[in-house]
Amino acid sequence: MGRKKITIVGAGHVGAHAALWAASKELGDVVLVDIVEGVPQGKALDLMEASPLGGFDAQILGTNDYRDTEGSDIAVITAGLPRKPGMSRSDLVVKNAPIVRNVVDELIRYSPDTFIIIVTNPLDAMAYVAKSVSGFDRKRIMGMAGVLDSARLRAFVAMELDVSVEDVTAFVLGSHGDDMVPIPRYTTVAGVPLAELLPKERIDAIVERTRKGGGEIVSLLKTGSAYFAPSASVIEMVESILKDKKRILPCSVYLEGEYGLNGLFMGVPVKLGAKGVEEIIEFKLSDEEKDALNRCAESVNGLIGAINL
Numbered sequence: 001m002g003r004k005k006i007t008i009v010g011a012g013h014v015g016a017h018a019a020l021w022a023a024s025k026e027l028g029d030v031v032l033v034d035i036v037e038g039v040p041q042g043k044a045l046d047l048m049e050a051s052p053l054g055g056f057d058a059q060i061l062g063t064n065d066y067r068d069t070e071g072s073d074i075a076v077i078t079a080g081l082p083r084k085p086g087m088s089r090s091d092l093v094v095k096n097a098p099i100v101r102n103v104v105d106e107l108i109r110y111s112p113d114t115f116i117i118i119v120t121n122p123l124d125a126m127a128y129v130a131k132s133v134s135g136f137d138r139k140r141i142m143g144m145a146g147v148l149d150s151a152r153l154r155a156f157v158a159m160e161l162d163v164s165v166e167d168v169t170a171f172v173l174g175s176h177g178d179d180m181v182p183i184p185r186y187t188t189v190a191g192v193p194l195a196e197l198l199p200k201e202r203i204d205a206i207v208e209r210t211r212k213g214g215g216e217i218v219s220l221l222k223t224g225s226a227y228f229a230p231s232a233s234v235i236e237m238v239e240s241i242l243k244d245k246k247r248i249l250p251c252s253v254y255l256e257g258e259y260g261l262n263g264l265f266m267g268v269p270v271k272l273g274a275k276g277v278e279e280i281i282e283f284k285l286s287d288e289e290k291d292a293l294n295r296c297a298e299s300v301n302g303l304i305g306a307i308n309l
């Protein structure tokens with residue numbers, strides 16, 4: 001069996017680092033696509049030249065031509081504009097929707113059987129655009145947000161308690177944005193619930209920092225947004241699918257009644273394996289958590305309404 005083919009559209013900060021993570025984990029060959037001539041080619045060549053040092057075997061091709069993406073097993077879409085300081089995720093919707101529409105059109109022409117993971121923000125709305133354009137089954141199309149938000153929460157908990165990040169599990173649901181729904185009840189350190197380890201004020205502060213995690217990086221960087229953790233997060237999803245790991249990860253998926261929501265993408269726990277979104281897992285939520293999830297749904301529906309499909 002040959003190597004898997006991973007296409008990454010958008011060779012910017014997130015896309016290029018996703019290519020690095022994917023190649024260095026030897027998940028498959030990587031095709032890096034961008035609209036700007038030379039950039040994907042240059043970054044792909046630089047990565048090929050890094051491969052003897054990183055000790056990984058992967059072909060990394062940079063291109064502006066979707067014909068090179070033919071037969072992709074999985075495609076990650078990072079193409080679009082990142083958030084600038086002072087810009088909300090909703091400001092992005094009008095700019096990024098036509099880009100995502102065009103990219104999906106091109107991708108599925110050459111890879112009708114591919115899985116698609118959306119990273120472009122605001123991703124719950126962009127995933128909706130991708131599903132509408134492709135007509136794909138909901139198993140094959142998803143957005144990356146929960147893995148990143150959960151990783152941020154895990155990192156903050158590990159920093160606070162001075163323990164290994166590996167022993168911290170966390171779940172963040174809902175939309176990617178200020179009204180995301182971190183669930184401290186399901187956040188544990190080596191199986192011990194966080195509430196037994198930290199006072200409520202510290203948990204609240206960590207949850208708040210997670211909620212504003214993207215904005216904290218944007219205000220530090222000043223030009224552009226986070227990319228190390230976002231790229232690692234999307235590749236965790238790619239790995240779970242390509243290796244059929246069946247990991248339970250929070251991902252943005254199209255809901256058809258789960259959690260009482262219908263007809264929109266929202267971050268919930270799912271099982272990711274060789275068939276894509278193999279299962280949507282319905283946790284028991286408190287009334288307060290359900291209300292928070294419903295508020296996310298309202299804001300995502302608001303964004304979708306702003307897009308002219």
Ligand code: APR
Binds near residue numbers: 014099
């Ligand atoms: N087709 C292909 N590539 C495109 C297109 C298009 N139609 N339009 C823009 N691009 C490319 C840009 O040329 C750029 O190289 O997308 C890339 C985006 O990269 P960056 O500007 O570095 O943005 P990045 O930080 O990678 O973020 C990308 O991911 O996390 C989200 O909010 C973030 O939506 C943003 C996306």
